[in-house]
Amino acid sequence: MNFSFRKLLVFLSFIATGFPSLAQTVTNLGTYLTPQEAKRLYTDSVVRHTSFRPYVLNDNDSLFLNKDSSSHITWGGRKLFDEHLLQVVKPEYKLYLDFLPDFQVGSDLKNDRTTWVNTRGFLIGGNIGKSFSFYTSFYENQGVFPLYVDNYTRSVGVLPGQGEVRNYGDHGFDYSSSQGHISYTPSKYLNFDLGYDKNFIGDGYRSLLLSDVAAPYPYVKLTASVWKLRYMMMWSQMIDRESPRLDYQNGYRKKWGAFHYLDWNISKKVSVGLFENIIWMDADSLGKRGFDWSYLNPLLFFRPVEFANGSPDKALVGLTAKYKMLNKFTWYGQFALNEFTAKEFFSGDGYWANKWGTQIGFRSFDIFGIPNLHFQGEANIVRPYTYTARIPVVEGVAVSNNGKPTNNYTHFSQPLAHLWGANFEEFLGIVNYTYKRLDIRGQFSYGYYGLDPEGLNYGKNILKPYDTRVSDYGNYIGQGITTSLYYGDIKIAYVLNPKYNLRFETGLTYRNEKNDVSPSKTTILSIGLRSSFRNLYYDF
Template sequence: MHQKLHVSALLTICCLAASHYVQAQSAGRQYSLGFYQPMSDSSGYHSSLRDYMVQPNFELPGDTARKRSWWHRKLFREHLLEFSGDDYDFYASFLPDFQVGHSNRNGTTWLNTRGVVAGGRIGKNLTFYTEFYENQGKFPLYVDAYARATKVIPGQGQWKTYNTDAFDFAYASALINYKAGKHFNFQLGYDKNFVGDGYRSMLLSDVPFNYPFLKIVANVGRIQYTTMWAQFIDMRYPKASYDNGYRKKWGVFNYLDWNVSKKISVGLFGGVIWQDSDSSGKRGFDVSYLNPIIFLRPVEFSVGSADNAVMGLNAKYTFSRNSALYGQFLLDEFKLKEVTNGDGWWGNKFGGQLGFRSNNIFKVNRLNILTEVNAARPFTYSQRTTLNNYGHYNQPLAHPMGANFVEWVNIADYQYRRWFLRGQIMLANYGQDTTGTNFGKDIFKSYETRTLEYGNSIGQGLSTNLLYLQGTIAFLLNPKNNMRLEVSVIRRQERNDAWRSNELIFQVGLRSSFRQLYYDF
């Protein structure tokens, strides 16, 4: 609780000062190759809330004037099925993701994914899409170990054993969007969300598995205001009964984004996570959080609950047409007195981000770079129980490393005609737990089991350094479903005073879809 109520009042005053919006036209679902690159100019749209209904278009050398066979068009230019009329559009495609590779620590690796996607438009205002993926795969050792420890494939849900050393898993996504007039959009989905202008998000990211949500987006002038209600899964807390399955928890999120000028945008974020039931009986959805325009922290405080409230700030400054500085600040909990004392009190839980990105750098078309620093203090996002922590399906709702870390990530990518090049260098330091300790990295551990009351700092515990290098080259076959031939090389080195791990991975594949899956942890 502490000083959060006073900060909420300040955020409320700031929000009342805002007004303007023009809906995003170029925001889109992330590529699994490259990284999200919105235009830097803030005057025309809101880049920090990604529009998952719109898929980006590659600009390729055209040969539409030449007649092509049906096979050529379907393989290289179109969806497998495409139908259009005055008041409807429909498309459907097969999405393969076939990879084979080698890890110096886990032998032959492979992935066999058969996916399908279908979507379209009904009338002027209703759009939709749905995807389904059936997968079997054997992963590099560090991903294999993570999956066995958490019981989930990163970002793709629960698995079952396949051929003793591999995994079998399936998942689906779906989203319906209805545009109600000039100012409102309603979205009903089973998918992911992302708030921010960077590669990572310290507020809400698309790292974990899909979840059901209802989202309302209001656009007035320079303002975009979003409210979302979502239901999450807690795999760790004991089940209430076999029939009810995993325990559920609810989340509500408000995000107000203000394009102050062509160069400056500021976003104010608030969220609350609460458990579906407690010791007194079933609680279910709390109608106290139903009002979409109310600030969440005062409500959470007024009902005397133990809910987990977080608040944050997202900001961007575009100092040229194609370049921008951006950042985030996430506040989980703090006491002003403890902060000023500088004693490293465990309850000063916050994190942040500072980054720079540039499109078409050095005046080279489609050469893009990003450099970004992310950090979170120990115990940030954690709670007394996993039923209230900032996580879903055994993964964090924000940064994949959880808390008690600092990370520096650098990415560059380049497109020439149908060729794509991408390079990534990531350095991180984090503190791991040893037997019987809790130094604050694992957000699924109760903060009541903390090892230290004071003297907490980032990297405490078993201080570990991580180096992640990846280089990728791909040739695009079909821009409609991002089908491509791809070769990648990954080196991952993790070391501390107790052990050292080095893994070198080589992979080739025929890949498709616009999924963003994070294996850089």
């Protein structure tokens, strides 16, 4: 943590302490939502701001909280099925500790490959009084993954959603990850959150604005709630692995992100939101820029500030919307805009800088009148070169001397929005059925996108600079090596302990990537003992 970031923390802490009394806290489950929690959020009579994750709870959110209860008399029965492994519950505070295993073994049938994961993790959390909560988790892992995951990981050096890997044995990886946060609520109007974690904006399975597919990152976040409005301000520091390291002591180059998101519950049925983000580089070829205090402005509209700075910083703006058509049926959507030229935007000639993405989807609960049978459908479309950046130049010197930009919309070589990057269309459906402790989940998706031939940039890989684009005009979704992806995944689990999601689980995954150059098929059978409140995405 450098000197500028410490000053930022002190400043925000000073602001937070000026508000007395309570009513918000941040869930310790991060961006993960169980089907039961999603149902409560979207079908309860209370009008909620559902497009923030981790979700910020109010006083009237007791329905959402996981209550303490047990149907087992013995200590062993309670610990295995109902309670945290260790817990201390007092009127003034509550502490808990859980062991989080993820032991899986499977077979990649098409590639004659045995897959396995050996994860030992722990989670410590709790609250002190009504205004202070915290959690931290750590995972030590080894594993052998399906061939398509293995190939992707070796190409970027990072396992999706986690961290850097080291070789383990002949085909495996050794890696670790950790995350956590401290939440302080001085008043019912304000929550202060300091963390090393992930964040998510939107109501969908995917997000085109800010998602949880990348590795955790450090951030400072303020969330203010008043009337029908909820406003999030966040400042974060990202890692740029693509540029050469500065030196051994400083490690990878850093970049900063500033985020604003305003959500307005217009009525009991309709909500809309405004999003904006700026990414800027921390270090250039001539010295350190550090934290830019111009972006400390807590109000909207970064773009005029960025223009006034004369900077090459990367801007992303977006809209969200939600319409609760029926009590158990909700539409949602997003629109992300990376660059806008009015004349070219409406001309329909495939101008490269028409960089935008759109999402539409729905959530439905208790479908066909069957309790706890839920379905979610979603479509995502992102044009080529969206989320990309150019190679910054300072006084004629390229900042990144290996041909890649530093301020694209990525962290740790992974997208901050959709896992697929850009230049794609995706259609997916997720069905979930829960009966007592039996949990069944099926996901089915189809998408198409354009991969890059050797040495060319057709706009899917957002790590590449848009300076190397193949054409200014005539760009379309799927250009390049047009590829179709069929993906299906079914998991059947028995939940042993809902407190830390301990479950016996078996699954079947089918993946078929079709093109004229390098088609591949994967069928995976797996079984394991799992426990986690993490979203890990391998559907790419």
